[in-house]
Amino acid sequence: MDWKAVGTFQDILYHRAEGIARITINRPEVRNAFRPQTVNELMQAFQQAHLDPEIGVVILTGAGDKAFCSGGDQKVRGDDGGYHDAQGTPHLNVLDLQMQIRRLPKPVVAMVAGYAIGGGHVLHLVCDLTIAADNARFGQTGPRVGSFDAGLGAGLLARAVGLKKAKEIWFLCRQYDAQEALSMGLVNTVVPLAQLEQETLQWCHEMLQHSPTALRVLKAAFNADTDGLAGIQELAGNATALYYMTPEGQEGRNAWLEKRAPDFGKFPRRP
Ligand code: 2NE
Numbered sequence: 001m002d003w004k005a006v007g008t009f010q011d012i013l014y015h016r017a018e019g020i021a022r023i024t025i026n027r028p029e030v031r032n033a034f035r036p037q038t039v040n041e042l043m044q045a046f047q048q049a050h051l052d053p054e055i056g057v058v059i060l061t062g063a064g065d066k067a068f069c070s071g072g073d074q075k076v077r078g079d080d081g082g083y084h085d086a087q088g089t090p091h092l093n094v095l096d097l098q099m100q101i102r103r104l105p106k107p108v109v110a111m112v113a114g115y116a117i118g119g120g121h122v123l124h125l126v127c128d129l130t131i132a133a134d135n136a137r138f139g140q141t142g143p144r145v146g147s148f149d150a151g152l153g154a155g156l157l158a159r160a161v162g163l164k165k166a167k168e169i170w171f172l173c174r175q176y177d178a179q180e181a182l183s184m185g186l187v188n189t190v191v192p193l194a195q196l197e198q199e200t201l202q203w204c205h206e207m208l209q210h211s212p213t214a215l216r217v218l219k220a221a222f223n224a225d226t227d228g229l230a231g232i233q234e235l236a237g238n239a240t241a242l243y244y245m246t247p248e249g250q251e252g253r254n255a256w257l258e259k260r261a262p263d264f265g266k267f268p269r270r271p
Contacts, residue, residue, distance in 0.1 A: 001201065006048065011038035013063070014045040020204050021049040022059045031070035031115055032062035036083050036091040038073075043097055050104050056212055057204040058104065060127055061111040062120075065135065065193055068110065071118025074145065094119055098126045098152050102223050103234060105216040107207050111200045112136045113193055117175075118145070122153040125160065128219060130186070131200045132178045133193040138186060139175040155226060161185055213242070 003015040003022065011034075013024040023045045025032040034042070049058045062068040072094065076083050082090030101108050101123075110116070110127035118141045124130050140157075142148040148170070158166035161184045169176070178190040191199040207215060217238045224231035243249040248267040255262035 007045070009041045009045070011035070012041045012045060014048065016049075016052070016055060018205075019054060019056045019208050020059060020201065021045070021052070021055045021057075022061065023049070024061050024063050025069050026063040027073075028062070028064040028066065030073060030075075031067035031117075032064075032120065033070045033073040034083075034094060034119065035073040035076050036085040036089075036093055039091070039093045039097050043093070043100055046097070046100050046104055049106070056106055056208045056215075058106055058108045059111050059200060059204065060101075060108060060123065062113070065113040065133070067114040067120070068112040068116040068136070069120025069123055070115055071120045071122075071141070072147070094123070095149075095151065098122065101126050102152075102227065105219060105238075106212070107204075107215055107219065109200060109204060111196060112138075112187070113196055117141055118147070119149065119153075122149050122156075125156050125186075126152055128222075129188045129203065131196065131203060132181060132187040132190045133196040134178050134190055135193050136178040136181065136187070136190070137175045138178075138181045139173065140170050141173050143170065144173045152226075159226065213238075 001017045003017045006014045006016055011025070011027055013026050015022045023042060025034060025038060025042070027033060027038065046058070049055050072083050078084045078090050080090045082092045084090055107129065108127045110124035110130040112124055112130055113133040114135055115137050116124045117139055121138055121140055140153070154166065154170060157169060165184055178187065181187045182190050189199065217235070220235040220238055224235045227234065248264065251264060252262050
């Protein structure tokens with residue numbers, strides 16, 4: 001792959017090639033823990049991938065092979081409700097990033113080598129698919145380090161692995177290796193570390209062969225019930241967009257612009 005770097009970031013890397021965007025958390029010295037700036041840059045990159053018509057699939061990964069992401073940077077966690085930016089303002093902006101990944105109308109694949117822990121574990125969970133290297137390790141640490149994610153971090157985990165297992169993962173704060181993660185339905189496949197990117201790209205290229213609208217609406221459908229009315233709105237937005245592309249939808253707009261009554265009688269009432 002002839003990856004091209006895009007933009008100038010401090011905490012992340014953004015590359016694109018052959019319809020695929022690859023977003024890398026680039027803080028290996030802290031096992032790719034995220035600080036507010038990291039999350040802000042991730043949101044910028046995901047927004048670029050969202051708007052880029054040449055991008056059909058996004059990969060989220062971590063630099064190096066020791067960690068995908070170790071969650072919030074505990075060294076900048078303040079006493080005032082969040083992780084401090086350079087100005088000392090507290091943030092929990094990773095929660096916005098989680099929603100952004102879910103609302104991005106293209107598949108997002110977590111490519112996990114090493115640790116996916118704490119808020120880093122939730123990040124792989126909110127991605128649509130996870131390809132794990134055989135050295136990957138998964139787990140939540142919140143109750144041990146004075147934190148929790150009682151939103152998607154709890155709810156999505158229960159949907160992925162079942163209620164009892166999700167409670168075990170959160171209540172005991174154990175770590176699980178890649179094979180255990182595979183057997184509980186937490187990841188899609190496990191491959192040798194040396195084949196991680198090759199396998200992930202293969203999955204991405206397969207998805208790129210398929211109808212982008214079908215993938216887009218299916219992603220919204222998978223999220224709709226967990227996201228409640230906001231999820232239904234996302235799903236419904238796709239229906240509106242498709243309706244705008246029909247002669248029937250266009251007749252309403254045309255009639256209004258032409259200051260005449262719309263003629264919907266010419267459109268069939270399908271069974
Ligand atoms: C990830 C893990 C298991 C890796 O262990 P190991 O033995 O491979 O590495 P080590 O020596 O622990 O870490 C290497 C360096 O990375 C830093 C460490 O402090 C160390 O640097 P030095 O102290 O040697 O300079 N590092 C690692 N994780 C960090 C982190 N999250 N923040 C800042 N520095 C970090 C092991 O390191 C580990 O268990 N890390 C902590 C995982 C964790 O508890 N994450 C936070 C969960 S809470 C959360 O993410 C969250 C939430 O629950 C709700 C909302 C938002 C965020």
